Amino acid sequence: MGLLRASKRESLMYNILNKRGESLSGDTSSKGADTKKILSITALIIGFLVLIAFGAGFLFSESGQRSTAEASELFKEVTIDPISDFFSGIFSAGAGDYFDYSTNSSSKKMGIDLSDFRVLSSQTLPAGYAMDFIYDIEYFNVPRDSTYDAEFDCYFNITQKDDHVLEIPEKIDGEIIPSSLLTIRRDSQPVCRFSSEQTTDLNGAYVVYGSFAFDYSTEDVTIPVYFISGELSDSLGDQDFFDDYGLDVSASDLRTTYNGEPMSIGIGVGGEGKEEQPVVIRSGDVISYNTIGITLRNEWNGDLQEFYDFTLSLPDGIELDDQLNGAPSPSCPFIFTGVENRYNTYKLDDSMVDLFDYYLNSGEFFGKSDYHSFQCWLYIDPEILSDKPYVVKEYKAEASYKYKVDEKYTSISLVGTDDSLIVEGI
Secondary structure, eight states: OHHHHHHHHHHHHHHHHHHHHHHHHHHHHHHHHHHHHHHHHHHHHHHHHHHHHHHHHHHHSHHHHHHHHHHHHHHIIIIIHHHHHHHHHHHHHHSSOOOOEEEOTTOSOOEEEEEEEEESSOSEEETTSOEEEEEEEEEESOOTTOOEEEEEEEEEEEEEETTEEEEEEEEEEOEEESOSEEEEOTTOOOEEEEOHHHHTTOOEEEEEEEEEEEEEEEEEEEEEEEEEEHHHHHHHTTSOHHHHTTOOOOTGGGSEEEOSOSEEEEEEEEETTBOOSSEEEOOTTOOOOEEEEEEEEEOSSSEEEEEEEEEEEEETTEEEOHHHHOSOOSSSOEEEEEEETTEEEEEEOHHHHHHHHHHHHTTOSSTTSSEEEEEEEEEEOGGGGTTOSEEEEEEEEEEEEEEEOOOEEEEEEEEOTTSOOOOOOO
């Protein structure tokens, strides 16, 4: 019995000690895990503070200030402008009286444009010194020796002056060297300069803008127009004229061609209440009303600033109907100027040129869309058919205008006299 009791005591003591060992082991593991958590949280806090310090240092540096200034411009480009363009396109698609064109695949852009506007030296400059900027001009599908009359401009805005915040930002215009009005060609290099007086007492990041406007023409715009008699139209019924006569003519062949100019010209023709070809000519007691429609469209991202002229040429036997059109108006703004090479020539009436310039300057010419259309009544002499089943004539148009390309910008940091100038690698 004594041996049995001793054995029970030993078993009981073993179990008690073993459980205490398990408990001690559990406490040790728990404390180790808590220590790891504390170290991880501490590391995260330190890392977060380092990021804040780094970010604050960057934002208060010259490059950080420039990046902040440029961010607002980039935000407008990638959000506001595309959204506006999208809804303008929706409006254009929904609006009527739009006369389309075909695009020349080998000439998707024609003219000159601004690809970049940049500071000539470092982007961090001391205040109180002159600074120069240059224009990178690109030439698209134009003769190498071509020249263009252009007008250049550059500026930046200041929002604080004499330690006071301005209610309205003050615009600082730069000087164009050699002159703001220039005739440029491929080797031309105008310079935008801000004088030392203009940069005195300035301190901080500034966004500098540059652009130019140039004189240009959209020329040699033509559209083939097929004419048939009323009798032939009636005999065709639902048959297609082009198929019936074995003519390999597609819809794109019956449009003007756009070669990439800043402004396109689309021409549409029709009669008997429909916008289509062939145009039906009726004679006798049956009256047919025929029209010509013209659409001017701003194809680039810049602005059409001024109309110089628009010429419409109609072949002999076809003319604008003065009685139906009435006096020149925004709907049909043309006046007859004479006959050239057997074409009746029409130009914009002077009063309409002035009116359109007003619309352009007020932003009302294109309205909510990027195009503007005219539509005029035509008189077509039935004798142009000359007893033939059909004839093909050609309408012509061209326009001259001043076009301002989309602004480019760059940012600079001006360091005041009280600050140390840190020249940064760009």
